[in-house]
Structure formats: structure tokens, C-alpha cells
Amino acid sequence: MKLSDKAYEKFKHHLMMGDLKPGQFISQRELATMTGVPLAPVREALLRLELEGVVQIAPQRGIQIVEVSLRFIRDTYQLRMMIEKEAAAKFAGNASEAMISQLREVHRSVIARVDEVGPSDNLLKDAQGIDDSLHDTIVSSLGNELVDWLYAMNNQRIQLIRLAHGHLTLITPGTFRQVMTEHMAIIEALESHDPDAAASAIEKHLTAALHRALGL
Structure with missing residues (x-):
């Protein structure tokens, strides 16, 4: 499995387990630590998650789990x-x-x-x-x-x-x-x-x- 795929799956696992909450902000480094994957593949995974509408990448603020409005x-x-x-x-x-x-x-x-x-x-x-x-x-x-x-x-x-x-x-x-x-x-x-x-x-x-x- 590619590291970016591993980061993607780990992110979804933590999300579904409730470790990450809708509306929460988190940094790329925190995600790298959480998923056990280096920053570069984490960034690749985040682009995929952003495309799917699960996260929003906000400059200067980090990554936000999409809010449930x-x-x-x-x-x-x-x-x-x-x-x-x-x-x-x-x-x-x-x-x-x-x-x-x-x-x-x-x-x-x-x-x-x-x-x-x-x-x-x-x-x-x-x-x-x-x-x-x-x-x-x-x-x-x-x-x-x-x-x-x-x-x-x-x-x-x-x-x-x-x-x-x-x-x-x-x-x-x-x-x-x-x-x-x-x-x-x-x-x-x-x-x-x-x-x-x-x-x-x-x-x-x-x-x-x-x-x-x-x-x-």
C-alpha cells in the first residue's frame, strides 16, 4: 500500500472512531503523528480528502474537518x-x-x-x-x-x-x-x-x- 493510501485510510479510521470531530482544526504535523506517515504522503492524502469534501485546507489555519451544517x-x-x-x-x-x-x-x-x-x-x-x-x-x-x-x-x-x-x-x-x-x-x-x-x-x-x- 502506498504511504498516501495508508495516510488516507488511517485518517478515515480516526474520523470514524471519533478521534477527529466535524469542524475541528488540525495541523499536517499532527496528522502525520496520528497516522504514523511522513508529511509528504499526508499532504497527498489531504488533497484526496479535500476533493471528496471531507476536509477543507485553510491557509494559515491548517486543516479543518468539514462542519456539518x-x-x-x-x-x-x-x-x-x-x-x-x-x-x-x-x-x-x-x-x-x-x-x-x-x-x-x-x-x-x-x-x-x-x-x-x-x-x-x-x-x-x-x-x-x-x-x-x-x-x-x-x-x-x-x-x-x-x-x-x-x-x-x-x-x-x-x-x-x-x-x-x-x-x-x-x-x-x-x-x-x-x-x-x-x-x-x-x-x-x-x-x-x-x-x-x-x-x-x-x-x-x-x-x-x-x-x-x-x-x-
């Missing part, structure tokens, strides 16, 4: 909506019965487990993974490398939103039922192989997710 949240979810509505419509027409059945089963399983023992931290973590996996599966079904790249970049913005507003954007005991209900509506539309219904169901889900992120 209302516009940042709205822009992120708008792009997500554009990608996922198209993907859901295509997926409804192309997905196999076995794939859709598997999606339904993992949702039924986590709902049943929560019904049995309550929304423990581990079960909520599992539910979050199921949530993310559903969206990833739908988008990846397009088989479009450019969309995959753009979606991955936007997912980094989603992660920043979660870091800043995790209590609003992650699945919690209070939102578990609503999120699972929204997901089951998407799966039912997929089972009917109705592109319009699938696009509508995912639009409703993402609109609700945006409202949760905004605290509405």
Missing part, C-alpha cells in the same frame, strides 16, 4: 435520494426472488429478536448494519462504477452527520420500529416488482431519515 445535511440527503430512487426502481425490476427473500428474512429476524429481548445495544447495532446493507445492496445492483464511487463519497458525508448527530441519525430504541416499518414497505414494493412503488417507498424512507437528521 443544515445545508451539508440537506445536500447529502438530496444526492442520496437521487441515487437511491433510481436504484430502487431498477432493483425492483431486476432483483431475484431469493435476494428479496433474504432481505425480508434478515429484517424479520432482527424485529423478532427485539420483540423477544428488547432493543439492546448489540441488537440496535445489528439493525444499523441491516439498514446500511439494504441501501448498499440496492445501489450496487445498478452495476455502475461511477455511481458506486459517488455513493461511497456521499456515505462519508453520512458518517460525518452520524458523528455530529448520532442520536438523531442512528437507529435507537425510539426509532427502531419506524425505521423497520419503512424498510419493510420498501421490501414489499420490491416483492411486487413495481419500480414506481419501490422508488416511492425509498423516497418516503429517506425523507423521514432527513427529518430525523434535522431533528424535525
Whole structure:
């Protein structure tokens, strides 16, 4: 692995672990120490991260982790909506019965487990993974490398939103039922192989997710 790639991956790891916060300023030397990579490859990694919209390089001030503003949240979810509505419509027409059945089963399983023992931290973590996996599966079904790249970049913005507003954007005991209900509506539309219904169901889900992120 190139040193610049190592610096890039280490930076993202520290960001996702919460060691770096949205809006925080940090110097190149501090990043070099944090990532264990020399300054030159750190600078290369920062250019990549700036292009992806994760950091802003401010002369005389250092590197700033992008701030999560209302516009940042709205822009992120708008792009997500554009990608996922198209993907859901295509997926409804192309997905196999076995794939859709598997999606339904993992949702039924986590709902049943929560019904049995309550929304423990581990079960909520599992539910979050199921949530993310559903969206990833739908988008990846397009088989479009450019969309995959753009979606991955936007997912980094989603992660920043979660870091800043995790209590609003992650699945919690209070939102578990609503999120699972929204997901089951998407799966039912997929089972009917109705592109319009699938696009509508995912639009409703993402609109609700945006409202949760905004605290509405």
C-alpha cells in the first residue's frame, strides 16, 4: 500500500472512531503523528480528502474537518435520494426472488429478536448494519462504477452527520420500529416488482431519515 493510501485510510479510521470531530482544526504535523506517515504522503492524502469534501485546507489555519451544517445535511440527503430512487426502481425490476427473500428474512429476524429481548445495544447495532446493507445492496445492483464511487463519497458525508448527530441519525430504541416499518414497505414494493412503488417507498424512507437528521 502506498504511504498516501495508508495516510488516507488511517485518517478515515480516526474520523470514524471519533478521534477527529466535524469542524475541528488540525495541523499536517499532527496528522502525520496520528497516522504514523511522513508529511509528504499526508499532504497527498489531504488533497484526496479535500476533493471528496471531507476536509477543507485553510491557509494559515491548517486543516479543518468539514462542519456539518443544515445545508451539508440537506445536500447529502438530496444526492442520496437521487441515487437511491433510481436504484430502487431498477432493483425492483431486476432483483431475484431469493435476494428479496433474504432481505425480508434478515429484517424479520432482527424485529423478532427485539420483540423477544428488547432493543439492546448489540441488537440496535445489528439493525444499523441491516439498514446500511439494504441501501448498499440496492445501489450496487445498478452495476455502475461511477455511481458506486459517488455513493461511497456521499456515505462519508453520512458518517460525518452520524458523528455530529448520532442520536438523531442512528437507529435507537425510539426509532427502531419506524425505521423497520419503512424498510419493510420498501421490501414489499420490491416483492411486487413495481419500480414506481419501490422508488416511492425509498423516497418516503429517506425523507423521514432527513427529518430525523434535522431533528424535525
